[in-house]
Amino acid sequence: MEVTDIDTLGKKIKELRNALGLSQEILAEQIEISLKSIQRYESDKSRPDTYALVKLATYFDVSTDYLLGLLAIKEDLKEKSNKVLQNGKYNELYSWYLRCKNNIEVDQSAVYYWIHFGDDGMIGGQTEWVGWADEDYKIEIRRLRPVIPVKAIEGCTKVFGRPLLINEEKDVVVFRLFGGHAIVKQEICERFLPEFLEDFIGTTPE
Known part of the structure; x- marks a missing residue:
C-alpha cells in the first residue's frame, strides 16, 4: 500500500535533509549508514533500527520521539523561536542552526x-x-x-x-x-x- 501520510518518518528525514541542503549520498556518508538504507527510510519502505534512528536524531538535533511522531518539533525544541515549521518546511534559521551544529570547517589560523x-x-x-x-x-x-x-x-x-x-x-x-x-x-x-x-x-x- 502506498504511503500518503505527510507526517511519516520518511517524510521527516527527507525534510530535515533538505533543510541542510544535503543529498542522500552526503547524508549517508556523514552518519555512516548506507545510501540504500537512506533511500528506503525516506520512501517509507523500511524503518531505521534503534542504532540508525539515534544516528539520525543526533545528526539532525531532534529527538527520536519527534522522528517517530510522538512529539511535535516545536515541543522538541521548546519553541524558542517563531514556528520552526512554516508551511510544512523548516525555516531558514533552523536550517542554518543545523548547519552550525554539523559544521567542522575550522579556521586553522584563528583563535x-x-x-x-x-x-x-x-x-x-x-x-x-x-x-x-x-x-x-x-x-x-x-x-x-x-x-x-x-x-x-x-x-x-x-x-x-x-x-x-x-x-x-x-x-x-x-x-x-x-x-x-x-x-x-x-x-x-x-x-x-x-x-x-x-x-x-x-x-x-x-
Missing part, C-alpha cells in the same frame, strides 16, 4: 573560545583564573581562554552534545536564538558577543 548560553539567560564558557577581586582571596576573576577548536568540539560533544561552530555573523543569530554550547572564532566573539569577553566574577568553592 577560538568555548562559550555557553543557557535557557535562563546565563552566560559562561571555558575560562582561566586571572586574579582576585577581593582582599580575602575568596572572589575569583576569570576570563575566557583560547581552546583548540577540534579538541573542544570533541570534548563538548562527549559531555554536552555537539556544539555550534560560530565562524560568521549569521551563526551568532542562531546561537542567541537556540542557545547551548558553541565554539566561537575570537574576532566574531569580539564583534558580536562582547559580553562573553567581560571578566567573570565568582566566589571560590569552600
Whole structure:
C-alpha cells in the first residue's frame, strides 16, 4: 500500500535533509549508514533500527520521539523561536542552526573560545583564573581562554552534545536564538558577543 501520510518518518528525514541542503549520498556518508538504507527510510519502505534512528536524531538535533511522531518539533525544541515549521518546511534559521551544529570547517589560523548560553539567560564558557577581586582571596576573576577548536568540539560533544561552530555573523543569530554550547572564532566573539569577553566574577568553592 502506498504511503500518503505527510507526517511519516520518511517524510521527516527527507525534510530535515533538505533543510541542510544535503543529498542522500552526503547524508549517508556523514552518519555512516548506507545510501540504500537512506533511500528506503525516506520512501517509507523500511524503518531505521534503534542504532540508525539515534544516528539520525543526533545528526539532525531532534529527538527520536519527534522522528517517530510522538512529539511535535516545536515541543522538541521548546519553541524558542517563531514556528520552526512554516508551511510544512523548516525555516531558514533552523536550517542554518543545523548547519552550525554539523559544521567542522575550522579556521586553522584563528583563535577560538568555548562559550555557553543557557535557557535562563546565563552566560559562561571555558575560562582561566586571572586574579582576585577581593582582599580575602575568596572572589575569583576569570576570563575566557583560547581552546583548540577540534579538541573542544570533541570534548563538548562527549559531555554536552555537539556544539555550534560560530565562524560568521549569521551563526551568532542562531546561537542567541537556540542557545547551548558553541565554539566561537575570537574576532566574531569580539564583534558580536562582547559580553562573553567581560571578566567573570565568582566566589571560590569552600
